[in-house]
Amino acid sequence: MAGIASRRSMMQYAAVARMRMQMLAHSARTGRGKFDIVAQIATWSTYLFLGTLFAAGFAMGAFHILYGGHLGYFSLLIWGALLMWQFTPIMAISFREEYDLSGLARYPLGFGAYYILFIFFGFFDLSTIFGLASLLGIAIGVSLARPALLPIGLLALAIFAAFNILLNRAIFAWLSRWLARRRSREILGVFFFIVVVAAELMNPALHEFHLRLPANLLALLKILIPFDALFPPGLVSGGMLAVTHGHLLRAALSLAGLAAWTILPGATLAARLRAQYRGENLSEAPARKPEAAPAKGTNRPSRFDVTGPVAAVMVKEARYLMRSYQLLYGLVAPLILMLVFTGTPRHHHTGALVAPEHLLLPLAVLYAFLGLTRLIFNSLGSEGTGLQFYFASPAPFWKIMLGKNLFHMILLAIEIVVLWVIAVLRAGLPSAETMAITLCAMTFIVPANFLAANLVSLHVPYRMNLTRIQRSQGATANNLVSLLAQLVVGGVSAIAYFVAYARGGPWLAAIILLAMGVVASLAYWLVLRGLGTRARRRIEPLLSDLARTAS
Amino acid sequence: MNSPAISAQNVTRRFGDFVAVDQVTFDVAPGQFFGFLGPNGAGKSTTIKMLTGLLAPSSGNVHVLGEDMSRNPVAIKQQIGVVPEGMALFGRLTAAEYLRFVARMYGLDRQTTRQRTEELLEFMHLANEPKKLVTDFSHGMQKKLALAAAVIHAPRVLFLDEPFEGVDAVAAVTLKNMLQGMIARGATIFLTSHVLEIVERLCSHVAIISKGRLVANGSLEELRHGVASRLPGTQGDEKLTLEQIFLNVVGGNSADEAQELSWLA
Numbered sequence A: 001m002a003g004i005a006s007r008r009s010m011m012q013y014a015a016v017a018r019m020r021m022q023m024l025a026h027s028a029r030t031g032r033g034k035f036d037i038v039a040q041i042a043t044w045s046t047y048l049f050l051g052t053l054f055a056a057g058f059a060m061g062a063f064h065i066l067y068g069g070h071l072g073y074f075s076l077l078i079w080g081a082l083l084m085w086q087f088t089p090i091m092a093i094s095f096r097e098e099y100d101l102s103g104l105a106r107y108p109l110g111f112g113a114y115y116i117l118f119i120f121f122g123f124f125d126l127s128t129i130f131g132l133a134s135l136l137g138i139a140i141g142v143s144l145a146r147p148a149l150l151p152i153g154l155l156a157l158a159i160f161a162a163f164n165i166l167l168n169r170a171i172f173a174w175l176s177r178w179l180a181r182r183r184s185r186e187i188l189g190v191f192f193f194i195v196v197v198a199a200e201l202m203n204p205a206l207h208e209f210h211l212r213l214p215a216n217l218l219a220l221l222k223i224l225i226p227f228d229a230l231f232p233p234g235l236v237s238g239g240m241l242a243v244t245h246g247h248l249l250r251a252a253l254s255l256a257g258l259a260a261w262t263i264l265p266g267a268t269l270a271a272r273l274r275a276q277y278r279g280e281n282l283s284e285a286p287a288r289k290p291e292a293a294p295a296k297g298t299n300r301p302s303r304f305d306v307t308g309p310v311a312a313v314m315v316k317e318a319r320y321l322m323r324s325y326q327l328l329y330g331l332v333a334p335l336i337l338m339l340v341f342t343g344t345p346r347h348h349h350t351g352a353l354v355a356p357e358h359l360l361l362p363l364a365v366l367y368a369f370l371g372l373t374r375l376i377f378n379s380l381g382s383e384g385t386g387l388q389f390y391f392a393s394p395a396p397f398w399k400i401m402l403g404k405n406l407f408h409m410i411l412l413a414i415e416i417v418v419l420w421v422i423a424v425l426r427a428g429l430p431s432a433e434t435m436a437i438t439l440c441a442m443t444f445i446v447p448a449n450f451l452a453a454n455l456v457s458l459h460v461p462y463r464m465n466l467t468r469i470q471r472s473q474g475a476t477a478n479n480l481v482s483l484l485a486q487l488v489v490g491g492v493s494a495i496a497y498f499v500a501y502a503r504g505g506p507w508l509a510a511i512i513l514l515a516m517g518v519v520a521s522l523a524y525w526l527v528l529r530g531l532g533t534r535a536r537r538r539i540e541p542l543l544s545d546l547a548r549t550a551s
Numbered sequence B: 001m002n003s004p005a006i007s008a009q010n011v012t013r014r015f016g017d018f019v020a021v022d023q024v025t026f027d028v029a030p031g032q033f034f035g036f037l038g039p040n041g042a043g044k045s046t047t048i049k050m051l052t053g054l055l056a057p058s059s060g061n062v063h064v065l066g067e068d069m070s071r072n073p074v075a076i077k078q079q080i081g082v083v084p085e086g087m088a089l090f091g092r093l094t095a096a097e098y099l100r101f102v103a104r105m106y107g108l109d110r111q112t113t114r115q116r117t118e119e120l121l122e123f124m125h126l127a128n129e130p131k132k133l134v135t136d137f138s139h140g141m142q143k144k145l146a147l148a149a150a151v152i153h154a155p156r157v158l159f160l161d162e163p164f165e166g167v168d169a170v171a172a173v174t175l176k177n178m179l180q181g182m183i184a185r186g187a188t189i190f191l192t193s194h195v196l197e198i199v200e201r202l203c204s205h206v207a208i209i210s211k212g213r214l215v216a217n218g219s220l221e222e223l224r225h226g227v228a229s230r231l232p233g234t235q236g237d238e239k240l241t242l243e244q245i246f247l248n249v250v251g252g253n254s255a256d257e258a259q260e261l262s263w264l265a
Helices: A007-027 A030-069 A071-091 A113-123 A126-145 A149-178 A180-212 A213-228 A232-244 A250-278 A311-320 A325-341 A357-376 A385-391 A395-427 A432-460 A473-504 A506-529 A533-538 A539-546 B044-051 B073-079 B095-105 B110-123 B139-151 B169-184 B195-203 B220-230 B244-252 B256-258
Strands: B006-015 B018-027 B031-035 B058-062 B080-083 B157-161 B188-192 B204-208 B213-219
Touching: A007 B095, A030 A071, A030 A126, A030 A250, A030 B213, A071 A113, A071 A126, A071 A149, A071 A232, A126 A149, A126 B213, A213 A232, A213 A395, A213 B204, A311 A395, A325 A357, A325 A395, A325 B095, A357 A395, A357 A432, A357 A473, A385 A395, A385 A539, A395 A506, A395 A533, A432 A473, A432 A506, A432 A533, A473 A506, A506 A533, A506 B058, A506 B139, A533 A539, B006 B044, B018 B044, B018 B058, B018 B073, B018 B204, B031 B044, B031 B169, B031 B195, B044 B058, B044 B157, B044 B188, B073 B080, B080 B139, B095 B110, B110 B139, B157 B169, B169 B188, B169 B195, B188 B195, B195 B244, B204 B220, B204 B244, B204 B256, B213 B220, B213 B244, B220 B244
Parallel strands: B018 B213, B031 B188, B031 B204, B080 B157, B157 B188
Antiparallel strands: B006 B018, B006 B058, B204 B213
8 A cells, every 4th residue: 555645646646636527527518418417416416415314314313312311322323324325325226437447557556546546436426425424414413412522423433434435345346346247147136036036935924023023123132232332333332432431441442443344344445456456357258168169060040040120139139138237137126116015915914115006007117117217218328339330230220229129118018017917916906997097008108208218319328338337427317318208208198197087087098098109109100210310410429428439 | 688678477367267378478678679469369468468467467477677567567567658459548538638647647747748748749640639539539540649648658668559550551650650769769669460561560579379379489580480491382581471471370371261251252
C-alpha cells in the first residue's frame, strides 16, 4: 500500500477524476447524453430524498433509544444500518455504473493507488448513500440525546462506515470475479431455482412459525444477544456503553475490535484486487476446452438451425439468453415476487402481502413485463460490435426487430403462463370475467409496449455487458423511459377499463380493450415497418453508444 | 554484454485446460526492432499482455529493462509504452484531453504535458478537430492517437499490437519514420503485425509463435538461412521473403485447401 499519498499517486487520482469529469461534460453534447444526465439527476435526487428519510428515521431511533436510556438496544439500530448497507444492492438489484479499472492497468499505477480508486468508485452507489445517510442520522440522534457520547460515537461510526464500505466493495469484487465464469453463473441460476422451490416447500412451516412469531423472535434474540458484542454493531454500541460507564479501556478495546473487523474485508478486497492488478482474464476463456477437429461428414445442422432472418435472430436471442445469468435472473425474479405476493397456499390465508384474487392474473402480466423490461426495452443493448452486422447484412432491419420481438413475446407468454399457474395453485382460478378482461387488455398492452420498446431500443439504448455485474452508461435514462412507457400503457388500459366498466359493465370493458388492441397492433406493425428508415438515420449514434470504443 | 531490454523465460499462460502460451522463451536486446508473428489465435496478444503486465503468466518470468514484472510492475510500466489490442481508448474524451490524461498518469509536469500534447497532435495530424470525441474518430485516427499516447512519456521500450491496422499509407509512412527514429535513439520496439511486408522492412529480429509455442527466433538472416537449408530446391543465396519463411515455419499452406472451396466464384 506504499505510495498511496505520493506525489505521483495524487497526480494520478487527479487525472482520473479530471478524466471522469470531462467525460461527463462531453456526454452532454448530444440530446441523448443530456437526457441521460437529466435521468441521472432525477434518479439521484430520489436516492438522496430516500437517504434523507432513512437519516431522519435512524436519527429518531437513536434519539429515542439514547434519551430513554436504553443503550442496550443501540446495537439493533446499528445492525439495521449494516443490513441495509449490505443488502440494498441485492434488494434494488443495484448493479451500479461501475467504472472498469482494468483500463488503467497499463499505466504506472501503484497497487495502493489502484485500491484507493476502486474504493473511491464505490462511493457513488445506492447502498453507500443509504448507509452513510443512516449513520449520519444516528450521529445526529446521538448528538441531540447524549452530546457527551458524540466523540466516541463519531469515531466508532467512522470505523463502522469504513468496515461497511470495504465489506461492500469486497463482496462486489469477489462476486464479480465469480460470476465472470459461465459455470458460476449456471450454478447461481440453479441456486435461484432451488430457492424458489424451497420457498414453496417451506411455506407451511413458515406459516406455523408466523403464528408464533413474537415468541420465536424473542427466543432467537435470547440466543443471539450474548454473541452480539463480538460483531461490529455490538462493538460500536459496546464502545459507547463503556464510555457512559467511564470504562475508557473497555471502550478502546471495542474500537480496536471494530478496527480488527475492518481489516478483514480490507484484506479480502486486497487479495482480490491484487490478482486483478497483476492481470487476469475475466472472459469465458477459462471454460474453453481445446477444440477437436471435426470429423468429416459429421457437420449436421443443429436442431435450431433455421433459415430466414427472423428465425435466425430468434435463435440468436435464445442463445444469448441462455448464456446470460442477468437476463435469466430477470425471468426468475417475477416468479419469486409472485410467490411472495400470493402469500401462503389457498387454505392458509394469513399474510398481509396477499393480493386480491381477481388481481392475480393482471399482476402476473405486470410482473412478467417487469422481468423482461431490460430485454424488451433495450433489445439492441447486448449486440456489441455485432450490431454493425445488422446494418451490413441484406436483411431488412424491421425483420431483425421482428425476430427479437417474437422471441420476447414467446418468453413473455411462457412467463405469464407460469406466473398464472403459480397464482391459480395458490389462490384459485379467477373468474371467467377476469380472465377475459385480462386477455383483452393484453391484446392492447403487448403490442403497445412492444411499439414503445422498439422506439426506446433505437433512441435510448445502452450497452449491456452480460458477463459483468455492472450498470452501464445510459442505463438510467433507458430504465426511466421504459418505466414511463409501461406506466402510460398500463394507465391508458386501466382508464379505459374503469370508464367502460362504469358505463356498461365488464363485457363492454373487454370489447373496448379488444378494440384498443386492434388499433395498437396496427400501430405496432406500421412503426415496425418504419424501423429500418429510422435505424438508418441513427446508425452513427447507435454504433457510438453500443458498438464503438469502450467509454 | 547489456542485459536484454525484454526477457521472457519459460512463460506459460493457461486458461483452464487450454494452454494459450506454452513455455515461451526469448530475449530482445536493447535498441532492437523486434517482430513477433503468428497466425490468428497463436498466442501473440496473450504474450504481449504478459510482457506489459496486463496479464499474469501462469508460470515463467518476464523481465523488462532488467526489472521483474511480477515484483516491480510500476517501475516497468513507467518506462514502457503500449498500444494494446483494441487500443482501449477513452471514447468520450477529445484527443488532447486523452493525451493530457495519459501524460498525467505517467507523472509528466504541466509544461511538458502541454508541449508534447501539441507536438504529438500536430505530428499525427489530429490537431484539426480539437472538439471531436475519440469515439467519433475513424479507426485509423484512433490508432494514431493510441500510438501518440503510448509515446508521450518517451518510453524506452514500446509494445505495439497491430499498430498499422487501418492506418492510411501517408500516416503509415509517418509512423514508420517515427518508430525508426526511436530505434536510432536507442529505444526498443516490440511489434506484432499480420502485415509481413512491414515487419520485414522494419524489424531486424523476428520470433514466430504458433499454437502457443515459439517455433522460430532470430535475425531475419538467421531465419532465412535456417528455412532455406530445409527447403528442397532452394539455392543457398536465394533471398526468401518473410512470408515464405512464415508459411514454412507455421506449416500453413494453402493452395490445396483453397482448391477445396470449389463453390467459390
